Amino acid sequence: MNNNINKLYSIARAPARRIIGLMSGTSFDGLDVALCELEGAGIGTKVQVLHFKTMEYTSDFKEDLKAVFSKKSVDMEKLVLMNAVVGKYHAELVLMCLKEWGVAPQGVDLIASHGQTVFHAPRSIHGKAVYPNATLQIGDGDHVSVGTGIITLSDFRQKHIAAGGEGAPLAVYGDYLIFSDPLENRVLLNIGGIANFTYLPSGFRSDEVFSTDVGPGNTLMDQFIQQHYPGKYFDEDAKIAYSGTVNEVLLAALMDHPFFMLPVPKTTGPELFNLAYLENAMAASGQANMTNEDIMATLCRFSAQAIAFSLLQYGGQSDFEVYLSGGGAHNPLLLAHIGNILGKSLEKTTAQLGINPDAKEAVLFAVLANETMAGSNIEFPKDGAIPSVTMGKISFPI
Template identity: 55%
Template sequence: MNLQLQRLYDIARKDERRIIGLMSGTSLDGLDVALCRISGSGPATQVSVERFMTLPYNDSLKDDIRTVFAKLEIEFEQLCLLNPYIGRIHGQMVLDCLRIWDIDPGEIDIVASHGQTVYHAPKIQHKRDKFPNATLQIGDGDHVAAITGIITLSDFRQKHVAHGGEGAPLAVYGDYFMFSKKGENRLLLNMGGIANFTYLPADGDASNVFTTDTGPGNTLLDAYARKLLNKAYDENGMLASLGQVNADLLLALKTNSFFDAPFPKTTGPEVFNIRYVEYAQARSNSTDLSAADLMATLVQFSADTIVDAIRRVIRKSEMYRIYMSGGGMHNPVLTQAIRTQLPECTFSQTDELGISGDAKEAVLFAVLANETLAGGATSFGERQGVPSVTMGKVSFPQ
């Protein structure tokens, strides 16, 4: 047997694995690195986060990614060059973290790398009959493995697509394994660039669990923070807190077939971007809004579409606890707009469940890698969009 295959086999047989999960989202703010100890699999998965760090992307890297990010037309050579380049950067970032943490790379079993999403194209969005759902993450796993010297699992979303899913959100798997609790209806609300939630019913039945995107989370807020404030984001929602919601623009923003589509569904900045807002402003005669009023309206847009989606799931006769994660949980204007409309729900952060809300997405990919190595026995039923599959492609260092 090839020695690297033997190493993978031995890791899969271990009672406990040390796995580094990597996540970089559509906000392009940096790479989340979570070092996890994981034992068990499926609903018996046990996770402890030993270390967590976010390494920011510098402006040059952000600019490079934005040349291909969520665009219909790009320079193809740039995409080709960025694929290995980002993989090597992510690999070096892993080594940087391990050096800071004083941990030898030889002590790590697996790196689980999400990569950097540059385009997301579910069939509901691209509307080309002969083509399936599609999504593209770059930052090649072979380069991560070669730089770190650690076996790497990557490109998780393609198996999901291959079995009829949209490639996102993948939180349904990790959330169910880590956070389900018999007797409590839970919604795990992640507010990244795009907002999504996982529904975890109190009966614990995996065939009823699902994750869906709801629409914009921070993607429009951050885009306009860059445009209006020359900042990466509107810190603490300060600009939004000074404005008034424009009802006409809000209605125009909500006029999109995505919001009426059945669950589960996905979307991205390919749809919800500055052009989308400008078109909605033109249709609603609101092009002269102040910066504060525009930001306030965009916050309300994110909040309303999150709430509308959640209301399609919850029953008035039952209690629900919503656990928040992602960058949006730090925006008090956004979170208050959501809480106000869901007074019957109790709100917390995933920190109360033992996983930092900032680290949760990186931890998710460590859990998905663990399931590929040691699990794969959990059935999520035969539903469209929630295939019962294990995910991730293996890259050996040598």
């Protein structure tokens, strides 16, 4: 037997695994690195986060990513080069973390690498009936594996699409396994570049689990800040948005898009919610001469309204507790808007459930890798919205 296959077999049979989860989101401010100890698999999975750190990207690397991110037309040479660059860079960042933590690469069983999404193209966005749902993440797993010496699972989203899904959101698999509760109905709300949530009914009822994107989280606000405030990547503590006033006419134009009327579950990305989307809404509403502060205040309210209205669809079905994660959980104005619409304050994060909310997405990819190695397919409803599959392509270091 090939030594790598034999090692996989041993890892799969072990009572526990040490897995590094890697996540780089659409804001690409840095690489989230979470070293996790996972015991068991399936609904009995136990996760302990041993170490976590966000490794901030250099300005040059961010600019390189922007050159190939969320564009219908890109320099193909640049895209191909960045596939290798991202993989190699992520490997270097992992090794830096391990050195800081005093952990040898040999002490890690697996890396679960999300890679960097550069284009997300579900049918609902591309609108071409003869073409399938599609998505592309770069940061080749072989480069991560060879660079670190650790077996790496990567490219998780392709199996989801191949089995009938849209490639997102994938959080539902990990959310169900580690956050379900026998008594409490829960909503796991992640506000990243795009906002999504998972609905977890009490009692581990997988046939009623639900997950969907709901619209922009931070992406429009971040894009606007980066265009108009050189050197800034986001509106820290919503200071700029707080200083402005919501423009109700523009807000109505922003909400006037077929995406919000699509049946759920659905997915989206910056390919739809971008600065061109904002410019079109401003032109359509006759609001071209607004201050930056008022635009930011309106964009913040727009994200909140899209999130809250989607959550309210579930308010009539059952009472639920909301647990936050993602960068948007640090935006006080965004949370205040959502809370005002819902009629409840949003104070709980996944920290109350034992997982650092900033680490949650990276941890969930470690859980996905654990399921691929040691679990079995979860029986979700057979409508294809949540395919009952395990995910991730395996790369060996030698």
